[in-house]
Amino acid sequence: MSETRSAVPLPELCARMRSFIDDAVIPAEPILVNEDGPAHVAIDELRSRAKELGLWALGHPAELGGGGVPFLDFVHLNEIIGRSEFGQLAVGSVSMQDTLMLHKHGTPEQRQRWIPPLVAGEFLPSVGLTEPDAAGSDPTLIETRADLDGDTWIINGHKWFTTGVKDAGYCSVFARTEPDTAPRHERISAIIVPTDTPGFQIVRSIPTMGHDPSDHYEVRLTDVHVPAANLLGERGKGFAVAQDRLGPGRIFHCMRWLGQAQRAYELMCARANTRYAHGSLLAEKGEVHRYIAESAAQIHAARLMTLDAARAMDAGEDARVRIGLVKFWGARMLHDVVDRAIQIHGALGLTADTPLERMYRQARYARIYDGPDEVHRMSTARRLLRDPEAAPWR
Structure with missing residues (x-):
């Protein structure tokens, strides 16, 4: 039996999660992308392994049957989980925002019926x-x-x-x-x-x-x-219910986008250091230097913005401006980094031989779901115009 998850230091949890995602989940992606019988078998095996390793449902509150990892710690874990688009399915974090929504708004009967199987991964929410x-x-x-x-x-x-x-x-x-x-x-x-x-x-x-x-x-x-x-x-308060789901969900998205962008960045660097063309490695060319530097800057900025928004949420502050900023900035960051990685890979980046073409699709989705970029910019700007003091750097 694994030790109590909350007792494991965060660096050790992150190392375990990184090992599981990189060594177990990512190698299974060629099977998982097919969404057929073998894919279901593979994801079930990954879930069982995650539970054995004490990596299952870490961000769910302990009183709901989860790992009870504090919210800010889970930010770091979720970035690692996001390195694979199947990470949240494999470690049981995919139901987290719905579990929290049910816990806050559900009746005792609703919570008793739906939360335990959600946390256990017996089915998904929708x-x-x-x-x-x-x-x-x-x-x-x-x-x-x-x-x-x-x-x-x-x-x-x-x-x-x-x-x-x-x-x-x-x-x-x-x-x-x-x-x-x-x-x-x-x-x-x-x-x-x-x-x-x-x-x-x-x-x-x-x-x-x-x-x-x-x-x-x-x-x-x-x-x-x-x-x-x-x-x-x-009754009639569906918007409050939706926002209590979408608010944390947007932060969770931004965390996972960091993991996807970091993985694309690593693939980009590896390609640049090994691909030879026009008399030198790609890594020796000025335009590639720009791609690497701009990608690193965007990832770093998005990470700091995400951590700041998560800190404000965790402290019970009004985090709407921070969440709005990081939602559209993070989506753009992911799109830009994956796009550069594809460009450096050339024709290979357009194929299913790398994860980049699926990442690019996800990056394009990111600018629409849970509120399109335009709406987040508009609503954030309106709040800042009403109260310039609400800017997160003040």
Whole structure:
């Protein structure tokens, strides 16, 4: 039996995690990317190994069955986990933001039913927020409806980019429950819908940028009946529920992007030090020097911004400006670093022989999901204009 995780010093935990990700998860990526039977076997084996090594669900609170690693320590671990896009699946951190959301807003019955299997990795969570016929950046436009009939919610709607729903035990569906006379941000509620509920139909895996099948799904809800007790949080307060999930989630994304960017940077340096062209190694060329230096600067800046945002969140401060800044800066950083790495690899960087082409797809996603760059810049600028003192460097 492994020792209590919280008793293990952070440097040792980071070393263990780095070894597991680099020596076990990354070598399994050629199998994992196929998303077929062997991939499921491989991820199950990785999860079992992570549990044996005491690396499972480290960031989940101990009272919920997790490792109880403090939030700021988990920042460093999550960067290492992010070195592989499959890292969070392998070590059980993929359910963390949903577990925290349920813990804060769920009823005792909801917490008892859903949190233990989530933390144990028995199934994944999913969120039904984005819709094909409404701008995802403006959730006040959600068209999915949930009408209360006695003690039953009847839900009808159309969702897409419902990530991971095929392997999820439930979906947190955000639906319009209040009349149009209610304030715009008090018309939406969150409702827990088990994925085996009649009328909950997974239409397809959505092909994205050459990725088919992907883990993003289109879902239709047709006269879906769930108990009134499945309301998550207060009626009409779906935005508060969503923000309590998205806020930490954005920080978690930025942590993992650092891991992806660091790995791309390492691949870029290795390529530059071994590839010979036009009379010298790439590492001896001035333009490549610029690529390396600018990438190192962007990664370092994003790491400091992410740590500062995490520190503010951990201290209970208003971290919205910091999170907004690092969300769009981190997404741009990831895109730029991976793009340079592909350029230095040349034609090889466009193939599936390196992880860079998948990283590039993820980097492009990053500028849209959990709020597009434009919205984060706009909302952050508005806060700073209202209160210039809110700038994080003051």
